[in-house]
Amino acid sequence: MIQEASLIIWDEAPMISRYAFEAVDRTFRDILKSTVHCSRSRLFGGKLFVLGGDFRQILPVVTKGSREQTVAASLPNSTIWDHCRVLHLTRNMRLTAQDIPDQTRQELRDFAEWIKLIGEGKIQGTSFSEGREPNWIQIPERFLIRNGERSLHMLIESTYPDFTNKYQDIGYIQERAILAPKHDDVDEINNIMLSMLPGEMRIYNSADKLCPTEHEINDHESNDQDMHPPELLHSLNFPGLPNHCLKLKVGTPIILLRNVNLSLGLCNGTRIVVKMGNQVIEAKVVTGSRAGEIVHLHRAVLSPSSTHSPFTMKRRQFPIKLAFSMTINKSQGQTLKNVGLYLPNSCFCHGQLYVALSRVTSPRGLKILIVNKPDNRDGQEGYYRLEEFGAEQMVAEEDGRPEE
Ligand SMILES: Nc1ncnc2c1ncn2[C@@H]1O[C@H](COP(=O)(O)OP(=O)(O)OP(=O)(O)O)[C@@H](O)[C@H]1O
Numbered sequence: 488m489i490q491e492a493s494l495i496i497w498d499e500a501p502m503i504s505r506y507a508f509e510a511v512d513r514t515f516r517d518i519l520k521s522t523v524h525c526s527r528s529r530l531f532g533g534k535l536f537v538l539g540g541d542f543r544q545i546l547p548v549v550t551k552g553s554r555e556q557t558v559a560a561s562l563p564n565s566t567i568w569d570h571c572r573v574l575h576l577t578r579n580m581r582l583t584a585q586d587i588p589d590q591t592r593q594e595l596r597d598f599a600e601w602i603k604l605i606g607e608g609k610i611q612g613t614s615f616s617e618g619r620e621p622n623w624i625q626i627p628e629r630f631l632i633r634n635g636e637r638s639l640h641m642l643i644e645s646t647y648p649d650f651t652n653k654y655q656d657i658g659y660i661q662e663r664a665i666l667a668p669k670h671d672d673v674d675e676i677n678n679i680m681l682s683m684l685p686g687e688m689r690i691y692n693s694a695d696k697l698c699p700t701e702h703e704i705n706d707h708e709s710n711d712q713d714m715h716p717p718e719l720l721h722s723l724n725f726p727g728l729p730n731h732c733l734k735l736k737v738g739t740p741i742i743l744l745r746n747v748n749l750s751l752g753l754c755n756g757t758r759i760v761v762k763m764g765n766q767v768i769e770a771k772v773v774t775g776s777r778a779g780e781i782v783h784l785h786r787a788v789l790s791p792s793s794t795h796s797p798f799t800m801k802r803r804q805f806p807i808k809l810a811f812s813m814t815i816n817k818s819q820g821q822t823l824k825n826v827g828l829y830l831p832n833s834c835f836c837h838g839q840l841y842v843a844l845s846r847v848t849s850p851r852g853l854k855i856l857i858v859n860k861p862d863n864r865d866g867q868e869g870y871y872r873l874e875e876f877g878a879e880q881m882v883a884e885e886d887g888r889p890e891e
Pocket residue numbers: 540541580581582583819820821822845
């Protein structure tokens with residue numbers, strides 16, 4: 488297939504480590520050496536690649552990495568970048584609607600400009616204490632849900648209006664989500680919304696097992712199950728891995744955490760709605776070209792993709808997570824009519840706020856709840872502290888290259 492391909496399209500390229508591109512480059516040179524003239528000395532063995540993406544969005548994740556390490560792992564720091572021709576897309580098509588009054592058109596333009604300034608780190612900031620960085624940005628009043636006892640419920644109600652009557656409508660579920668920076672925040676909202684759904688709750692528990700180390704396999708030793716009993720393994724949650732205890736009701740939207748069946752359109756990030764089952768989960772696809780189709784999911788043996796724990800484990804569970812709410816990183820690439828942005832924590836990496844704000848098709852579909860914790864003493868209601876660094880560094884690098 489690689490030998491016969493005339494064009495390879497790689498989307499969301501800025502979030503991939505430069506080392507992945509370099510590995511693919513070497514692999515292609517190797518594979519194509521018998522069919523393409525001088526493939527060894529040509530980038531990607533002479534195959535044409537189109538890399539798509541936006542450097543204002545999330546960059547490669549370097550676990551516990553510094554800003555410098557993240558930038559160093561990015562594509563513009565690879566020698567591959569010297570061979571890339573940069574083409575700029577300048578219109579925000581997501582915010583482009585036809586046949587709308589001039590006033591609304593201007594509102595969309597202003598909103599697109601505001602998002603762009605945030606993405607490029609050029610938004611005017613404020614400082615509330617002397618000597619501090621001016622990194623508090625004011626969020627326009629019309630997007631804000633004010634802090635208070637019911638603020639989280641208000642965010643849910645504004646993103647999912649008339650939820651209990653409409654939750655069975657696929658179109659309704661398809662076009663909305665609550666986004667948050669961290670998995671814990673997402674789980675909090677998902678649990679609240681699951682409790683709002685009528686009907687019986689089913690619980691699907693995983694079977695967890697410790698993986699033997701190489702040493703234990705070679706020496707036929709039994710592994711350390713006693714030190715890591717199942718109860719301990721059940722209590723562990725990893726990004727990208729379903730939790731041990733999965734609670735579902737009929738009508739719950741879920742998101743796939745793995746590529747399950749590409750030919751059926753069931754890939755990592757596809758959203759589906761649960762219809763239920765015992766050994767398998769019957770569900771209806773919500774997003775993509777297969778929207779509306781019924782599919783069956785089964786349990787799979789999964790391992791955390793990266794872990795800092797001193798052991799590795801396997802979890803047998805459905806590769807899914809509730810999707811009333813999802814992390815901002817997971818939402819990259821999605822287009823939504825209603826976005827509720829829940830910010831009980833600052834975004835922790837470059838581009839997250841920009842990605843969250845730019846999922847929405849109209850400013851009228853955006854609501855933001857900022858919870859400034861007591862340790863953010865210098866903060867004020869309606870302001871958000873931009874901790875992640877802006878895109879100036881990446882954009883500056885990009886501008887140095889040939890463009891069209
Ligand atoms: N030429 C176009 N005309 C009309 N609508 C468009 C056009 N291009 C894209 N759109 C719409 O804009 C939205 C975003 O498109 P798409 O997901 O392809 O953008 P993207 O650049 O991949 O965004 P991101 O990487 O930020 O997720 C979609 O709803 C799509 O239908």
